[in-house]
Amino acid sequence: MISIAEAFAQAKGEGRAAIIPYLTAGYPSPESYLQIAKNLLRHADMMEVGIPFSDPLGDGPTIQKAGEKALQNGMNFAKTLSLIRELRQETDKPLLVMTYINPVISVGPQDFFGALAKAGVNGVILPDLPPDQDAALVSEARSTGLDTVFLIAPTSNDERIRTVTSYTSGFIYLVSVTGVTGARRRLPDLSGLVAAIRRVSDLPVAIGFGVSSAETAAQAARQADGVVVGSALLKEIARGGDPEALLEEIATAAKVR
Amino acid sequence: MNLPNYPTPDAKGRFGKYGGRYVPETLIPALQQLTKTYEALKKDEGFLSELEYYLRHYAGRPSPLYFAANLSKLWGGAKVYLKREDLNHTGAHKINNTLGQALIAKRMGKKRVIAETGAGQHGVSVATAAALFGLQAVIYMGAEDVRRQALNVFRMKLLGAEVRTVDSGTKTLKDATNEAIRDWVTNVKDTFYILGSVVGPHPYPMMVRDLQSVIGKEIAAQLQEAEGKSRPDTIIACVGGGSNAIGAFAEFAYLPPQQRPRLIGVEAGGEGLHTGRHAASIGAGKKGVLHGSFMYLLYDENGQIQPAHSVSAGLDYPGVGPEHSYFADEGIAEYHNVTDEEALQAFQLLSKAEGIIPALESAHAIAYAAKVVPEMPNNEIVVINLSGRGDKDVVEVMRLLGGEQND
Numbered sequence: 001m002i003s004i005a006e007a008f009a010q011a012k013g014e015g016r017a018a019i020i021p022y023l024t025a026g027y028p029s030p031e032s033y034l035q036i037a038k039n040l041l042r043h044a045d046m047m048e049v050g051i052p053f054s055d056p057l058g059d060g061p062t063i064q065k066a067g068e069k070a071l072q073n074g075m076n077f078a079k080t081l082s083l084i085r086e087l088r089q090e091t092d093k094p095l096l097v098m099t100y101i102n103p104v105i106s107v108g109p110q111d112f113f114g115a116l117a118k119a120g121v122n123g124v125i126l127p128d129l130p131p132d133q134d135a136a137l138v139s140e141a142r143s144t145g146l147d148t149v150f151l152i153a154p155t156s157n158d159e160r161i162r163t164v165t166s167y168t169s170g171f172i173y174l175v176s177v178t179g180v181t182g183a184r185r186r187l188p189d190l191s192g193l194v195a196a197i198r199r200v201s202d203l204p205v206a207i208g209f210g211v212s213s214a215e216t217a218a219q220a221a222r223q224a225d226g227v228v229v230g231s232a233l234l235k236e237i238a239r240g241g242d243p244e245a246l247l248e249e250i251a252t253a254a255k256v257r
Numbered sequence: 258m259n260l261p262n263y264p265t266p267d268a269k270g271r272f273g274k275y276g277g278r279y280v281p282e283t284l285i286p287a288l289q290q291l292t293k294t295y296e297a298l299k300k301d302e303g304f305l306s307e308l309e310y311y312l313r314h315y316a317g318r319p320s321p322l323y324f325a326a327n328l329s330k331l332w333g334g335a336k337v338y339l340k341r342e343d344l345n346h347t348g349a350h351k352i353n354n355t356l357g358q359a360l361i362a363k364r365m366g367k368k369r370v371i372a373e374t375g376a377g378q379h380g381v382s383v384a385t386a387a388a389l390f391g392l393q394a395v396i397y398m399g400a401e402d403v404r405r406q407a408l409n410v411f412r413m414k415l416l417g418a419e420v421r422t423v424d425s426g427t428k429t430l431k432d433a434t435n436e437a438i439r440d441w442v443t444n445v446k447d448t449f450y451i452l453g454s455v456v457g458p459h460p461y462p463m464m465v466r467d468l469q470s471v472i473g474k475e476i477a478a479q480l481q482e483a484e485g486k487s488r489p490d491t492i493i494a495c496v497g498g499g500s501n502a503i504g505a506f507a508e509f510a511y512l513p514p515q516q517r518p519r520l521i522g523v524e525a526g527g528e529g530l531h532t533g534r535h536a537a538s539i540g541a542g543k544k545g546v547l548h549g550s551f552m553y554l555l556y557d558e559n560g561q562i563q564p565a566h567s568v569s570a571g572l573d574y575p576g577v578g579p580e581h582s583y584f585a586d587e588g589i590a591e592y593h594n595v596t597d598e599e600a601l602q603a604f605q606l607l608s609k610a611e612g613i614i615p616a617l618e619s620a621h622a623i624a625y626a627a628k629v630v631p632e633m634p635n636n637e638i639v640v641i642n643l644s645g646r647g648d649k650d651v652v653e654v655m656r657l658l659g660g661e662q663n664d
Contacts, residue, residue, distance in 0.1 A: 053561065058442070106556060107559075130278060151281065152282060155287065155445060160286060175281075178283055178443060
């Protein structure tokens with residue numbers, strides 16, 4: 001199994017940003033999800049697996065709708081774990097789980113993180129948990145061997161950047177815009193924020209929220225070490241398009257050297 | 258006037274273990290800024306006198322503490338007083354909070370305010386304050402509630418607010434709140450979020466409590482005048498998110514236990530706790546996180562939030578404020594619930610006994626009082642917080658009673 005750090009190092013060695021697709025587990029159906037995920041992994045350095053939550057307040061309409069559909073399909077923690085185990089059979093690339101804090105609380109942090117680690121997950125992303133809210137929970141995740149990826153936003157000041165990075169391992173997730181997840185036509189200049197992060201942390205920085213095309217991917221890849229793409233892929237799935245082709249295009253654009 | 262300095266929350270926004278700030282990182286600096294501004298405004302004489310001016314001359318405070326002689330006689334127990342929040346401008350306690358937050362927004366130079374609303378009471382109240390202070394208001398309301406509360410939608414529009422229909426999830430208050438938070442995440446630089454209850458991320462549960470605490474302070478002063486004592490033996494209030502109850506309780510909750518009145522919060526039991534169709538977060542919930550706060554919450558074995566149910570849209574929320582969660586654990590207040598049916602009976606009882614049509618929310622407090630006040634000694638005093646008036650509910654109640662009132 002490749003670690004998150006190794007995956008970033010490899011991409012860097014090849015002169016490109018790491019490609020990190022996000023899919024909601026169980027969308028559009030558990031079977032199609034697995035197939036699409038396997039296809040996307042060919043062009044990815046690691047992958048985010050979203051466990052759907054009823055009230056995803058950090059997500060825009062695309063991921064909301066995918067989550068609602070997955071929940072209607074009966075997706076839950078146990079079923080997500082079995083999808084993850086199947087993915088793990090197929091790939092040695094890092095897998096990260098993204099979900100909200102309440103599903104973690106409902107299972108119990110120790111059991112939740114333990115089960116993820118056992119299923120072959122490398123890291124967790126919890127968008128509604130500023131890490132200083134629950135340092136003990138972060139430690140529990142770490143103690144099971146998971147990396148804890150936290151978010152920095154355009155509104156983050158130096159104090160927040162210092163606090164958040166001190167709890168972060170694997171990579172830093174830089175939110176490109178003030179807003180929720182979703183495709184955008186262009187990305188803002190993030191060089192100031194990236195520089196502020198680099199001053200206090202050696203961790204790789206991946207840019208997410210709004211990467212939707214070769215153009216936005218190239219923009220993100222020039223500024224950071226990784227590119228997260230989620231809503232654009234789910235939109236492609238929803239309209240019966242070809243998410244693999246889109247990710248391939250994005251991966252090509254992310255070759256910066 | 259003064260805003261209070263109660264011993265909770267701590268510097269991290271915790272009431273015991275409850276509360277906190279479980280929101281996207283994007284909002285953390287804004288919440289820190291709001292906390293700082295609020296702490297400064299609490300000591301700002303200009304702000305405080307402006308707030309007092311509008312509470313008095315615009316909202317109509319102080320609201321009466323009315324001795325309900327007929328109800329007292331009917332129940333034959335303790336002397337019953339009603340705190341008449343229903344007589345405030347816009348018909349409920351909500352205005353205490355919205356005037357305060359709108360004034361804070363103005364002080365922070367924000368021209369745009371957003372809010373969530375369930376039945377529309379908070380939305381109307383925000384639209385009112387926005388009209389008064391010349392702010393642009395956007396109100397998020399679930400599609401289901403827009404359909405059920407057409408009159409309040411029209412009121413908000415009449416007051417100049419934009420009402421945005423929310424089609425996600427259960428299409429009710431919790432989804433409207435999600436959408437308001439998403440708007441805030443997106444427009445945080447120029448937008449102030451006027452949250453309607455003692456829920457959400459710190460400092461909201463504290464700030465809303467402080468702004469509502471005028472209810473309990475007036476109870477103390479008015480009771481002193483009427484009965485020569487500043488503390489009732491019991492206070493009863495309905496609890497959804499819990500802002501009217503906190504408003505009535507806060508002034509007494511942190512007194513030493515032997516001086517503290519019995520504080521009773523009444524949750525919506527809906528069709529009964531055993532049916533799963535209720536809104537009793539303390540009565541039947543577990544500890545969890547929604548909308549930024551750790552609190553008692555209704556959710557299933559996978560952590561998915563369960564839709565709440567109540568005949569009263571204002572109590573139809575799956576969580577309860579972190580301070581109530583703390584009071585429940587510490588035994589500072591006790592929490593019970595009554596069913597839709599019992600609330601409907603109390604709605605009619607108060608109308609006939611005192612000529613006061615209560616909000617269906619407040620009818621829950623009356624319904625629980627009907628069970629316990631008859632057992633209380635005659636020399637005791639109970640205050641029921643009548644959080645709102647029932648005009649908004651008469652059409653729904655008429656439908657539910659199937660026209661039997663016409664017989």
